[in-house]
Each structure stands twice: as structure tokens, then as C-alpha cells.
Amino acid sequence: MSSSFILTVVTYGWFVCSLFYAVALLFKRNFFGKLAVVGSVAVLLMHMAGMILRWKESYNLGIGHAPITNLYESLVFGSWSVMFVYLLFLRRWRIIELGIIPSLLAFLAMAYASFSPNVESRIQPLIPALKSNWLIAHVITCFLGYAGFAVSFGASVIYLAKAKYEDRGLFRSVPDIRTLERFNYQVIIFGFLWLTVGILTGAVWADSAWGSYWSWDPKETWSLITWLIYAAILHARSIQSWSGRRIAILSVIGFGCVLFTYLGVNFLLSGLHSYGAR
Amino acid sequence: MKQVLDNCYRFLTSLRCAVIILLLLAGASILGTLLPQGITEEGVLALYGENSLKAWVIILFGLTDLYHSLWFQALIGLLALNISLCTAERFPKTLKIWSHEDKELNPERLRKFTNFSELASQKTNEETAAQLKNFFNSHGWKKLTENVKEQKWAGVFVKGWAFLFSVYGVHASVLLILIGAFVGSTMGFKGTMAILQGDSTNVVNLMRKNKVIILPFEVKCDKFDIQFYPDGTPSEYISEVTILEGGKEVRKATIKVNDPLTYRGVSFYQATYGTVIKRAVVSFTDERTGEEIKLELTTENEEELPGKNTVVQLMDYREEFGGFGPAIAIGMLEEGEQPKAGWILVKHPNFHGNRLGHYRLAVVDVEPTYYTGLQVKRDPGTWLVLIGFVLIVIFILATFYGTATKVWCVVEKAGNSTKIYVAMKSSRTGLIDEKFSALCHAIKKLL
Numbered sequence: 001m002s003s004s005f006i007l008t009v010v011t012y013g014w015f016v017c018s019l020f021y022a023v024a025l026l027f028k029r030n031f032f033g034k035l036a037v038v039g040s041v042a043v044l045l046m047h048m049a050g051m052i053l054r055w056k057e058s059y060n061l062g063i064g065h066a067p068i069t070n071l072y073e074s075l076v077f078g079s080w081s082v083m084f085v086y087l088l089f090l091r092r093w094r095i096i097e098l099g100i101i102p103s104l105l106a107f108l109a110m111a112y113a114s115f116s117p118n119v120e121s122r123i124q125p126l127i128p129a130l131k132s133n134w135l136i137a138h139v140i141t142c143f144l145g146y147a148g149f150a151v152s153f154g155a156s157v158i159y160l161a162k163a164k165y166e167d168r169g170l171f172r173s174v175p176d177i178r179t180l181e182r183f184n185y186q187v188i189i190f191g192f193l194w195l196t197v198g199i200l201t202g203a204v205w206a207d208s209a210w211g212s213y214w215s216w217d218p219k220e221t222w223s224l225i226t227w228l229i230y231a232a233i234l235h236a237r238s239i240q241s242w243s244g245r246r247i248a249i250l251s252v253i254g255f256g257c258v259l260f261t262y263l264g265v266n267f268l269l270s271g272l273h274s275y276g277a278r
Numbered sequence: 279m280k281q282v283l284d285n286c287y288r289f290l291t292s293l294r295c296a297v298i299i300l301l302l303l304a305g306a307s308i309l310g311t312l313l314p315q316g317i318t319e320e321g322v323l324a325l326y327g328e329n330s331l332k333a334w335v336i337i338l339f340g341l342t343d344l345y346h347s348l349w350f351q352a353l354i355g356l357l358a359l360n361i362s363l364c365t366a367e368r369f370p371k372t373l374k375i376w377s378h379e380d381k382e383l384n385p386e387r388l389r390k391f392t393n394f395s396e397l398a399s400q401k402t403n404e405e406t407a408a409q410l411k412n413f414f415n416s417h418g419w420k421k422l423t424e425n426v427k428e429q430k431w432a433g434v435f436v437k438g439w440a441f442l443f444s445v446y447g448v449h450a451s452v453l454l455i456l457i458g459a460f461v462g463s464t465m466g467f468k469g470t471m472a473i474l475q476g477d478s479t480n481v482v483n484l485m486r487k488n489k490v491i492i493l494p495f496e497v498k499c500d501k502f503d504i505q506f507y508p509d510g511t512p513s514e515y516i517s518e519v520t521i522l523e524g525g526k527e528v529r530k531a532t533i534k535v536n537d538p539l540t541y542r543g544v545s546f547y548q549a550t551y552g553t554v555i556k557r558a559v560v561s562f563t564d565e566r567t568g569e570e571i572k573l574e575l576t577t578e579n580e581e582e583l584p585g586k587n588t589v590v591q592l593m594d595y596r597e598e599f600g601g602f603g604p605a606i607a608i609g610m611l612e613e614g615e616q617p618k619a620g621w622i623l624v625k626h627p628n629f630h631g632n633r634l635g636h637y638r639l640a641v642v643d644v645e646p647t648y649y650t651g652l653q654v655k656r657d658p659g660t661w662l663v664l665i666g667f668v669l670i671v672i673f674i675l676a677t678f679y680g681t682a683t684k685v686w687c688v689v690e691k692a693g694n695s696t697k698i699y700v701a702m703k704s705s706r707t708g709l710i711d712e713k714f715s716a717l718c719h720a721i722k723k724l725l
Contacts, residue, residue, distance in 0.1 A: 062508075063507065124511075125507040125509065125511055125513065126513075127511070127512070128512060128513065128514050128515055128534070128535040128536070129535050129536065131514075131535070131536055132536045182708060186708070189678045192674070192678075193671075193674050193675065193678065196670065196671060196674055197671055200667040200670070200671065203663075203667065204664065204667065207660065207664075208536065208538065209535060209536045209538075209547065210547055210549065210653060211468070211538060211545050211546075211547040211653045211654070211655045212468065212653075212655065213660065213663060214459070216310065216315070216345045218311045221307050221310060221311050221345075222307075222311060224307060225304045225307045225308055228300045228301070228303050228304040228307070229300075229301070229304050231300050232296075232297045232300040232301050232304070235293055235296050235297050235300065236293075236297045238293055239293050239297070242297075265311075269311055
């Protein structure tokens with residue numbers, strides 16, 4: 001069995017999970033909630049197995065490296081991280097209804113990685129700039145940060161939807177908005193911590209590879225923009241008038257920045273994260 | 279006037295100001311990624327037109343080098359000022375809370391806390407107090423104050439009390455990073471160095487400035503090499519260099535991407551490479567007479583075509599010229615005529631464009647050499663920045679995951695039994711209810 005086959009199955013797996021989460025959110029069926037969680041854990045393990053297998057396959061090709069070095073691999077890993085972080089928080093918070101957006105994001109990322117003709121899924125050799133021990137630390141920490149913000153985005157959207165439509169009897173099953181707000185804050189802290197570590201490991205790496213810990217390359221700059229926005233959110237939360245709704249909106253904007261940092265910069269701006277000497 | 283200054287100060291030390299500065303910095307940074315950076319004034323005028331308002335604004339505010347422009351740096355300075363003032367304003371208050379001694383401890387005061395509980399025991403108040411003290415001691419609580427009176431005992435205990443200061447640690451780390459960056463930009467330099475294989479140099483071209491720095495030693499490039507994967511993509515760029523001091527070899531080293539060399543505080547990084555030729559043998563065929571002359575050309579000197587009153591010189595080399603492989607550029611000056619220059623394809627000697635004036639040119643032999651492009655820097659601020667990096671992570675962890683908790687306890691004799699009053703406050707409000715009920719539960723079990 002090849003890793004790409006497993007990862008294709010995983011793509012459908014996330015789709016099915018997001019259906020379960022949708023039912024759990026809209027109709028409060030405990031059974032579907034449990035199914036969604038059990039399914040997610042199973043798909044997450046399979047997802048991980050797929051990545052490990054791909055790692056092994058790269059060694060079989062004689063160009064062994066961790067599977068986090070091109071767009072395809074980063075989408076696969078990003079999708080895994082989002083669900084990993086969601087399930088991590090689920091253990092303590094038990095809010096199954098918030099699973100819909102993380103699982104949908106995981107599905108969309110996997111679908112894009114697997115089916116888009118623009119995404120090269122072949123295992124490629126490492127370019128010289130990426131041959132460093134910092135690679136794994138940098139990528140994993142950045143993605144944990146992104147994933148935290150993705151989960152926060154999901155919670156914010158549901159917060160806003162619940163605040164708006166609750167009187168019409170929708171989203172009754174979702175915990176009260178105070179709990180959502182507290183959950184959101186905790187996830188943002190998690191994302192902020194890991195994004196900080198991610199940016200800093202990137203800076204240390206850049207210093208050892210290119211001789212400059214900061215050079216205002218668009219990717220760096222956008223990660224700083226994201227960091228500044230979440231730093232603003234963390235400060236704004238202590239201002240009394242800046243409660244729930246505004247924080248949720250800022251968090252949605254923040255996630256927009258995350259997406260732009262991750263994908264937009266590569267597609268829309270020039271000369272970025274241009275690895276390699278030439 | 280004083281009123282205005284007071285208001286300014288109050289705004290500068292407010293959270294609102296911090297949020298605004300953070301968002302302004304984010305907005306300015308976005309602007310910098312949308313406008314092309316590092317182009318010259320002429321470039322801006324060519325791009326947006328001589329008389330356009332956009333070009334004028336871009337030049338006026340230095341938006342093509344936005345992150346080094348005065349106003350952007352002033353914004354960063356404002357952030358540093360805000361952080362410093364907030365610290366100056368709030369730190370003494372935190373210090374007060376930290377060292378605060380509760381003098382008058384009575385049940386009435388404790389009752390006002392959100393987390394308050396009243397327990398009872400059949401033991402005497404002295405015994406209960408001793409039990410409680412023992413309990414707090416053995417569960418990692420630190421005694422802050424103790425108040426023993428007849429028939430009444432009061433104690434204040436803390437856990438993780440130093441976490442009260444962790445947020446100042448985060449802010450101090452940010453300042454340390456900014457100071458480190460400032461030290462680096464004022465006391466260090468960053469530049470590039472291109473060295474031909476076999477050559478040596480001590481000249482560094484500074485980035486973003488039309489200046490050079492002369493190093494007190496020379497760097498010689500012994501060899502530049504590219505290694506490839508089987509599929510043809512490069513796997514490694516390698517410069518073998520020798521450091522020369524006063525012409526003497528003092529160190530040999532290999533520089534690769536991700537593997538720099540540091541010598542006397544100056545670091546060299548593999549950044550780029552290229553090829554040049556120093557020498558080419560070219561044949562000139564006079565189309566009028568059919569006469570053929572072979573000449574060895576160099577980039578340094580011009581050569582004369584014997585008996586033709588014409589000088590030629592090698593001017594440039596490209597490894598890839600319009601899909602036709604390598605080409606060399608040759609300049610020609612014939613007496614009484616305009617100077618001419620043209621690209622001559624190396625691999626296609628019969629190409630009809632291989633002409634200059636009334637000569638057909640063919641390249642007989644070329645000798646391309648690699649040059650290595652090194653990035654060179656000295657940054658005495660790096661250490662401050664790196665220490666700041668480590669500290670900021672530690673303090674963010676401490677701020678968001680460390681809890682400073684304080685517990686007030688009063689034990690009082692009430693008839694034949696003993697009453698215990700417990701209250702709790704915590705720097706993180708999230709889990710305090712659960713923690714408090716756990717504490718009360720543990721105390722109840724003890725009694």
C-alpha cells in the first residue's frame with residue numbers, strides 16, 4: 001500500500017467526519033457526535049501512518065527527508081495539525097460541536113493537495129537551503145500555530161453564528177457563548193505560543209543559513225503581521241469594551257492573515273521564501 | 279497644557295494604545311509587501327509616471343524601503359516607548375501586590391471574595407491551625423504572612439507567586455530583541471562579496487548603500503562546486519576558501535548553504551554563484567578578403583587585429599543566451615568608425631548573426647570560471663536577539679500557563695467547635711472555581 005493511496009482515503013475520511021460533525025452541530029444527536037470523534041481519531045491515526053509511510057518511501061528513493069518540504073506535503077501536514085490540535089482541545093473542553101470547521105478545513109486542504117493539478121505530489125529531493133536540522137522544528141511549530149488559529153477561527157464563526165441566530169432556535173446544542181469565548185481565548189494562546197516559536201526558529205535558521213535573522217521577506221513579514229494581530233487580540237481582551245464579538249471578528253481576520261501567510265504569499269507576491277542560492 | 283500632557287501620558291500607557299500600535303505596525307507591514315521594495319527613485323518614476331501623485335507619495339515616505347524608513351522605525355520606537363511606560367506605570371503596582379501584607383484578617387473580609395468557603399472542625403483551633411499549616415507546607419504553598427492571636431489564627435499562602443511578573447518578562451524580551459536589532463544595525467554591517475575561483479579579495483559591498491568595507495584579512499576562493507542529485511537538481515553549493523592574513527594562509531574552510539564560516543567576528547554565507555570567462559580564443563574572418571586571424575582575448579586588455587587599425591576586447595559572458603547556449607560579448611573599435619559590440623554564440627559557429635562590422639566571428643575556445651557570491655556580515659547584536667528569543671518563549675509560557683494563586687485562611691474558635699474560612703484569588707480566572715473547590719475538598723478531608 002502506498003502513502004498516496006492512504007492519504008486519498010484519509011481525504012474522504014475527513015469528508016465523512018465533517019458530515020458527522022455537521023449533524024452533531026445542527027441536530028444534537030449524541031450518537032453522531034461520538035461517531036465523529038471516534039472517526040476523527042481513527043482518520044488522524046491513518047493520516048499519520050500515511051505521512052510516516054511517505055517519509056519511509058523518500059528513504060527508499062535515496063533522498064530521505066521529513067515529509068514537510070513542498071506544498072503537497074505541507075498541506076497534508078497542515079491538515080493533520082488542525083485536527084490534532086482540535087482533538088487535543090476536545091479532550092479537555094468536550095465541545096464536539098466545534099469540530100465542523102476544523103474537519104472541513106482538513107478535508108479541503110487534503111482535497112486540494114490530492115486532486116489539484118497545480119500541486120506536485122511527487123517526492124522531490126531537498127534543495128540545499130532546506131538541508132538543516134531546523135527544518136523540522138520550524139515547520140512543526142509554525143503549523144501548530146496555524147492549526148491553533150484555524151480551530152480559533154472555527155470557534156469564532158460558531159460564536160458569531162450562535163450570537164446572531166440563537167433566538168431563532170439554532171445552535172442550541174452549542175455551549176453558551178461565554179464558554180465559547182473562553183475556549184477561543186485558550187486556543188488563541190496556544191496558537192500564539194507556537195507561532196512565536198515558529199517565527200523564532202525560522203529567524204535562528206535564517207541567521208545560520210543566510211546570515212540574517214530578519215530580512216523582511218514577504219513570508220517573514222506576513223508571519224509578523226499575523227503575530228501582531230494575535231498579539232493585539234490578546235491585549236484587546238483585557239479592555240472591557242472589547243469582549244466576545246469583537247474578539248471573534250478579529251480572530252476571523254487573523255485567520256485570513258494566516259491563510260495569506262501560508263498560501264497567499266506564495267501565489268500572489270513575488271520572490272518569496274525563495275529557497276536556494278539561485 | 280498640563281492637562282494635555284497628562285492625557286497623552288495616560289493614552290500612551292493604556293492598553294488601547296498598545297493595541298492601536300500593534301495594528302498600525304501590522305498595517306504598515308502589509309503596505310510594504312504590496313509595494314515593490316528596494317527599487318530606486320528612478321525606478322518608481324518609470325513605474326508610476328513622472329507626475330503621478332502615487333510616485334510622489336512613495337518617494338516622500340520612502341515606501342520603496344519601507345521597513346527602513348524613518349516613520350516605520352519611529353513606529354517601532356513608539357511601541358518600545360509604550361512598553362517601557364506601561365512597565366514603569368504598572369510594575370510598582372504589581373510589586374505592591376506581590377509584597378502586600380494582609381494585616382487585618384477577619385471572616386468578614388474574606389466573605390467578600392468570589393471564591394469563599396466556610397468549613398467546620400471538631401478539633402481545637404490550635405490543632406486545626408497546625409493541621410492547615412502542615413497541609414499548605416506539604417502541598418507546595420509558600421507562607422506569606424501568619425497572624426496568631428488568642429483563639430484566632432490567620433495565614434496567607436501563595437503558589438507560583440512569581441508568575442505575577444511573567445508578563446513583564448515578555449515585554450522585556452521584546453525590548454531586548456529590539457535593542458539587539460538596533461545594536462546590529464548601528465554597529466554591524468551586512469554586505470556581499472563576489473570572488474572568482476582562484477582570486478582573493480577583502481572588499482565587501484554593503485547592502486542598501488553605495489559603500490564598501492575593507493576587511494583586515496583576505497578571502498581566497500580556492501574552488502566553487504555544485505553537486506547534483508541524480509535527477510539533475512542541485513543538491514549542494516560548496517565554496518572552498520582560504521583566509522589570508524598579510525598574504526599568509528591562516529585558515530582553510532568549506533562554506534555551504536546552511537553551513538557558514540565565521541572568522542574574527544565576520545560570518546560568510548553561501549548566497550549565490552555565477553560564471554565569467556577571463557579568456558577566449560576567437561577567430562576573425564574578414565569577409566572582404568577571406569583572411570582569418572585568431573586572437574586570444576581577455577576581459578582586462580584590448581587586443582589589436584594585426585594590420586587592421588582595429589582593437590577588440592572581450593566584454594561579457596552568459597551561460598545561457600536566448601536558448602542557444604553560452605555566448606560571449608565582444609566590443610570592436612575600428613579607426614574612423616562608430617564602436618560596435620555584439621553577442622557571439624559559442625556553440626553555433628555558423629550562426630549568421632556571429633558578425634561584427636565586416637568580420638565573421640567564431641569562438642575557438644573559452645574558459646569559463648565560477649565565481650562564488652558570499653553574504654558577509656558582522657552583527658554584534660545577534661546574541662542579544664537570540665537571548666531575547668529564548669526568554670520571550672519562556673515568559674509567554676509563564677504568562678499564559680503559569681498561575682499565581684493566593685489563599686487566605688482564618689481559623690476561629692466558635693463555641694465548642696472551630697470554624698475555618700478560606701478564600702482564594704488567582705491571576706488566571708479560567709480554572710479558579712475548580713481549583714478552589716479542589717482545595718476546599720482537600721481541606722475538608724484533612725479535618
